[in-house]
Amino acid sequence: MDKADNLPNGETQQNYKLITFAEGDPENPKNWSKAFKWYITMVVAATCFVVAFCSSVITSDIEGVSKEFNVSHEAALVTITVFVVGFGVGPMVFAPLSEVYGRRIIYGSTLFLAVVFIIPCAVAKKIGTLIVCRAIDGIAFSAPMTLVGGTLADLWRNEERGVPMAAFSAAPFIGPAIGPLIGGFLSDAAGWRWLYWIQLIFAFVVWVLITFTVPETYAPTILARRAAKLRKQTGDNGHVTEAELDPRPFSERIGVFLVRPFQLLFRELIVFLISLYMSVLYGLLYMFFVAYPIIFQARKGYSAGTTGLMFIPIAVGVVLSAMCSPFVNRHYLALVAKHNGKPPAETRLIPMVCACWFIPVGLFIFAWTSYRDLVWVGPCLAGLPVGFGFIFLYNSANNYLVDSYQHQAASALAAKTCIRSFWGAGVVLFTEQMYDRMGDQWASTFLAFLSLACCAIPFVFYRYGPAIRKRSKYAYGGDEYTTASSDSELEKGVARDPNAPLHADMEDLERARSYVANP
Template sequence: MPERTTAPISPGNPDDDWDSTTDVEDHHPSTALPSGSDSGEQTDETEDHHRQIRHEKQTKHSGLPDTKRDYKLVEFAEGDPENPMNWSKAYKWWCTMVVAVTCFAVAFCSSVITADVGSVAKEFDVSYEAALVPITVFVVGFGVGPMIFAPLSEVYGRQIIYASTLLVAVIFVIPCAVSQNIGTLIVCRLIDGIAFSAPMTLVGGTLADLWRNEERGVPMAAFSAAPFIGPAIGPLVGGFIADGAGWRWLYWIQLIISFVVWVLITFTVPETYAPTILARRAKKLRKSTGDPDHVTEADLDPRPFSERMRVFLIRPFQLLFREIIVLLISLYMSVLYGLLYMFFVAYPIVFEKRKQWSKSMAGLMFIPIAVGVVLAAFCAPWVNGHYLKMVKKHNGKPPAEVRLIPMMLSCWFIPIGLFIFAWTSYKDLIWVGPCLAGLPVGFGFIFLYNAANNYLVDSYQHQAASALAAKTFIRSFWGAATVLFTEQMYDRLNDQWASTLLAFISLACCAIPFLFWQYGARIRAKSKYAFGGDEDPALDSDVEKGRKPPHHDMEDLRRAMSYVSNP
């Protein structure tokens, strides 16, 4: 290993040694960027900012007045073997597949129990609606968990969050499998939902840690289908398990699968989050050299974690109720998420209750949804290629509305599939119609979801994590609620008109991407929170008024990477 040197930071002239440390005094520091960020995205700090940092750090640690102090910034050098982006391609693909399989397993666990709700109601002597509550609270946990685990991962890294939360999830599957009352099932499923949400929250960020922008298309395409295939495969496998072994084995299979992925991700995937890796390097350097001035970019942020956590919890709701873009996109994604979970109730109604099929046969009807998702994943590189052309056309700075193009093209697939499902689901008609209706629905889901996430990230770059957190929160609660009233809706409106109502709702939502295509730029121009360009001041939330700390441009984008792929 080359000997470490200390040199002033010079943008575009990084050190060549692996321990790359730089003197932050009187120079612009190169931000310790998250993996997946280009060097051109680095944040520049002003000289006054540096004086403020020196003052605050000295006051905090030594109580001394404002005196001159040099910090040695620890960052990755070019070709650094500890940088996850420089790992071998084979190992990066291994890590990618492990986190993708983990994501699939979590999505599978969310839906597999929908295959046999009736047996739970019968054994515990509760209503069918009460037996649906374990499904509902699991989805609620999916909305609550990211609000906790995303900021925690910034402090402790991704690996420890993966390992600890999956272990909790594995443990609390066991009481579900042996439960003797509905209360135990509900409480443990809620805990599982919160714990299982962590991998779904962090997996997108892990891929951004591993792959550079120009390399990320195929890995993201391979991964992006996992959160949507899982819910489709769950009822399929669950139907055969329920018919052959009973409803409790729907939980034992979750235990087996979740334990396997816990072992894989805990013992074969190391830490990939750049700030955490650099923090460990800085700590090691301070210990080996006795020099306390080895720091990372995160160390130079004087804000306490409690303040950052408070902002992270409050800002999503500010955006949700003050930003029409966030509100309408969140409502649209909530409708889609609700439709996905409605299918878990509607399919058993149509195929089991009306057509008198077995659970295993009814589960086969979810295959076209999975096929549609896979087809959409294969189209993802084409969509990415088109976006890169638009980037070039706009000299590297395309408007956020370019992200709406896939959304405007694919939004029609959802209502088309629902109309087909509605009017071919008669008891005496052949099964082909309602079965194949899932194909366009699955195809549209993934296109719409990815496009919506990208539009929010591009529109609210400095506030992107908060915008996506708002969407995740409202979407999860709506998805949880729809499970509880779907059966009553189908009983009162009949199968055809209940599905038609859903089709018209999704058809009305098709106006949203066209609305923002026409007026989105004007809305963002008047917005207090929307990103306005490289020099955008990105006004802080009300929580921060009166004491505005230094803002790191990439901080919210680091968080946002964790949400982009969260289904």
């Protein structure tokens, strides 16, 4: 370049060697073997399953907590609320930090913290201890739920990501469905404290797997380590990565990362409305944790274990929809070919447009078959279309956000996770009162109409999404980020990636450094 750039160790140099991935580079996560990429995908998906399981398993015996600590039922429900609030707080920090330090260190440290703070929950002597430690666990456990979307973007190319994203998307919904099932029988047999010991066992297993078997997947972090190694070996401080060319101090850069999810949430219509839709769905899921005990335990007199069995159709619906993902991905690949390898992000909305109706249908069935004297089959099987719709909608939403903001995928998903978690936390506290005041049938009908109104969102973006993204300051612009090659002397044997351009305009450099990770 014509002017000197700030390089590592505070030195300046006009000629530098830009470190990027060569074509077919074995250190590029996208070039790892499919078997290994699938192993990583399943480990992080299993981690999300455990996190979701931990959020719901305690709903099986809220009454036991209330009686032991002599507190109200609402006070006992706060242990669920603070955990889910943590899901909303943590992502706003962990997502941007993962784009500075990499994914692996965030996974390992936060999961370790979560494992540690499950223990005081299991041995708590006061309700305050339980609430505080559950809040810490919620914040710590939020990291895997936030980072998985970015991890999948690190590993898989656009045309490959459909099925892996489906595997991840199933986990946050199967976990809450399985939690009350296992927790119901476990609490009946051993009491509410074992609901925490089972969390400890599951969480420890996934912490070991993700900490000791999953390597770093974030490209800028991998390249930074390569550049540091070359500087040490050669003594030449000209070996740099794109991220290291940013002249701003660390405090200013971390500030940008911390603010970015909020910018996406409140400045981007796509992020805001998709997040709103996912919040409604997430709220419905947590409402079920309160509504099912009302319908099956309070009204029909079932035990906690039997009530847990009623969640099976939801899990079956999620699994069935996940099994459909290869067909959905095959259709997407056909659209990729049709658009010469560059389909618009709105093609990801087609499954959402088709499946959004399953949620209100299931809720209407649940509402009007939940009378006390009617057989359990109706409200139980109503969970099947709901679970089937959940995974299609969630998977489409994740893919749409990643394709629309793929150079900032983790932050876009963090924004979605934030708003949906706060809504999910709030609904737990008023669901019981809503059912008491509106009646079982009309309370569920209200939820059905709410989900029906949200069906308009994917149709709006399918029609107007391209125009909205074109006017967006943050949306991914594809080839518009590519500029002419610079006069930099490249490291021998390391070809310049045309999708990782050197930007002279420092205002755009921040988005470029994230874009390198998710081309």
